[in-house]
Amino acid sequence: MxxxxxxxxxxxxxxxxxxxxxxxxxxxxxLNALDDVDYxxxxxxxxxxxxxTSNIAGDANSGLGLAHPTGQFEIxxxxxxxxxxxxxxxxxxxxxxxxxxSADVALVLGVEKMHDSAEGLIANAALxxxxxxxxxxxxxxxxxxxxxxMHEFGTTREQIAEVSVKNHENGSKYPxxxxxxxxxxxxxxxxxxxxxxxxxxDCCPVTDGAAATIIASEDVADNxxxxxxxxxxxxLSTDSLxxxxxxxxVGFEATTQAANQAYDQANIGPEDIDVAEVHDCFTITExxxxxxxxxxxxxxxxxxxxxxxxxxxxxxxxxxxxxLLAKGHPIGATGVAQINEIYEQLRGExxxxxxxxxxxxxxxxxxGIGRNATGSVSCVNVLSRER
Amino acid sequence: MHEPPHWRDRPQxxxxxxxxxxxxxYVSFPEHRRICKRCQDEVEWDEVRLQERGTVRSYVVQNRLxxxxxxxxxxxxxxxxxxxxxxxxxxxxxxxxxEPDDIEIGMVADADxxxxxxxxxxxxxSFKFKLPRGER
Ligand SMILES: [Zn+2]
Numbered sequence: 001m002x003x004x005x006x007x008x009x010x011x012x013x014x015x016x017x018x019x020x021x022x023x024x025x026x027x028x029x030x031l032n033a034l035d036d037v038d039y040x041x042x043x044x045x046x047x048x049x050x051x052x053t054s055n056i057a058g059d060a061n062s063g064l065g066l067a068h069p070t071g072q073f074e075i076x077x078x079x080x081x082x083x084x085x086x087x088x089x090x091x092x093x094x095x096x097x098x099x100x101x102s103a104d105v106a107l108v109l110g111v112e113k114m115h116d117s118a119e120g121l122i123a124n125a126a127l128x129x130x131x132x133x134x135x136x137x138x139x140x141x142x143x144x145x146x147x148x149x150m151h152e153f154g155t156t157r158e159q160i161a162e163v164s165v166k167n168h169e170n171g172s173k174y175p176x177x178x179x180x181x182x183x184x185x186x187x188x189x190x191x192x193x194x195x196x197x198x199x200x201x202d203c204c205p206v207t208d209g210a211a212a213t214i215i216a217s218e219d220v221a222d223n224x225x226x227x228x229x230x231x232x233x234x235x236l237s238t239d240s241l242x243x244x245x246x247x248x249x250v251g252f253e254a255t256t257q258a259a260n261q262a263y264d265q266a267n268i269g270p271e272d273i274d275v276a277e278v279h280d281c282f283t284i285t286e287x288x289x290x291x292x293x294x295x296x297x298x299x300x301x302x303x304x305x306x307x308x309x310x311x312x313x314x315x316x317x318x319x320x321x322x323x324l325l326a327k328g329h330p331i332g333a334t335g336v337a338q339i340n341e342i343y344e345q346l347r348g349e350x351x352x353x354x355x356x357x358x359x360x361x362x363x364x365x366x367x368g369i370g371r372n373a374t375g376s377v378s379c380v381n382v383l384s385r386e387r
Numbered sequence: 388m389h390e391p392p393h394w395r396d397r398p399q400x401x402x403x404x405x406x407x408x409x410x411x412x413y414v415s416f417p418e419h420r421r422i423c424k425r426c427q428d429e430v431e432w433d434e435v436r437l438q439e440r441g442t443v444r445s446y447v448v449q450n451r452l453x454x455x456x457x458x459x460x461x462x463x464x465x466x467x468x469x470x471x472x473x474x475x476x477x478x479x480x481x482x483x484x485x486e487p488d489d490i491e492i493g494m495v496a497d498a499d500x501x502x503x504x505x506x507x508x509x510x511x512x513s514f515k516f517k518l519p520r521g522e523r
Contacts, residue, residue: 140447140449140462144445147447148445192450195451196459196487198447242477249444249445249464
């Protein structure tokens with residue numbers, strides 16, 4: 001098996017992009033990724049593509065959603081959809097194909113328009129199967145773990161709010177983030193109630209966005225850059241709250257499973273991760289994810305964030321980009337953007353949000369909810385500065 | 388809205404009929420597959436009835452929902468024991484006639500058969516939860 005490196009990354013500013021179509025956003029992210037390749041790249045050197053999108057806007061049912069805006073015709077393209085782990089799953093699939101030798105240079109493109117049909121999305125989630133889902137919204141799926149985490153471990157409302165404070169602080173320094181404001185714990189707990197115990201500032205915004213990543217095999221990576229960032233390990237798993245394991249009431253076991261796969265493949269442990277971009281669709285999701293990824297012990301997530309360990313200048317910076325809470329969560333683009341952010345961090349190019357610990361290993365994580373929350377999917381990718 | 392699924396799921400929704408795996412004891416509800424979610428094998432199943440009283444394992448109170456719903460709307464994940472011995476089924480359930488402040492983890496709640504909504508005039512029945520009589 002060959003080693004695979006990220007050699008280029010492009011994004012657009014996330015936000016309410018009413019004036020842009022899915023294709024507009026995809027095209028811009030692609031052009032930015034081409035521009036980012038150190039020694040340049042010709043579009044015809046790309047020999048495979050993976051498109052991550054949930055197609056919320058009904059704009060792209062196949063690989064054509066990648067081919068049309070980028071001009072990448074006559075090559076194999078697969079569309080990947082895997083709930084909120086769509087973007088990271090697309091990256092994982094592309095890496096595996098290049099590793100196996102079926103392509104040398106591949107494009108991973110994640111794109112989502114959330115704003116054209118936000119009402120439809122919420123209504124669909126709320127009105128479906130009688131027992132499992134009727135009237136159950138996204139914040140409920142996650143809030144359920146918050147209530148239980150507080151009950152079982154004494155996690156406080158204020159500790160959960162700290163995640164939002166940290167990520168908005170980071171997001172205010174990150175140029176691509178949807179929201180650029182800062183807030184304090186008081187603002188979070190005073191914000192409007194969405195689904196107890198989660199309030200407005202505990203929830204990520206509805207955001208459009210696109211991101212593109214270019215990867216290359218070890219055989220050709222040198223043609224493009226002296227500073228490639230290597231795909232060191234990846235994991236993917238699914239699990240269900242309704243399998244009856246009590247641990248699923250306070251965690252997302254799919255994350256632990258995916259992380260262990262990724263750590264094993266990279267031959268490292270959670271203690272080796274220097275920077276992470278994780279799925280903070282809600283504050284509680286990030287807090288629990290510290291535990292699921294092995295960054296701290298089960299039940300200690302509240303203390304972990306309160307003590308500042310995960311802050312930009314902490315020992316284990318998490319979501320220097322501002323995370324989904326500040327940056328937004330355009331489903332297909334989210335994971336690809338996170339890969340790009342880790343790539344920038346490991347190259348030391350993350351500007352105002354560059355972590356200061358000379359990062360060697362970075363981790364990217366998504367968790368997705370499906371089947372009316374009874375099933376969840378998680379994808380974890382580890383990138384490394386050294387091959 | 389999908390109509391056939393509501394018809395297929397009537398035994399679960401209207402009679403709390405579940406299935407217990409003979410190999411590992413896992414209770415499948417509301418699903419009724421041939422493969423067990425826990426053993427991951429095709430196994431023998433026994434039909435079992437669930438009690439109409441469950442225990443709240445966690446909950447939320449939904450305040451922002453589409454217009455069809457009255458808010459605040461409490462929602463819980465509950466363990467519903469079998470009428471006989473064995474593991475409970477873990478389910479989601481909406482609450483009705485219950486003050487959000489009255490819900491806590493560990494409390495019991497009773498399942499109450501209700502018409503949840505109708506599809507083209509056909510009523511769909513299932514259970515909602517509420518505090519046991521006498522505690523309200
Ligand atoms: Zn079984």
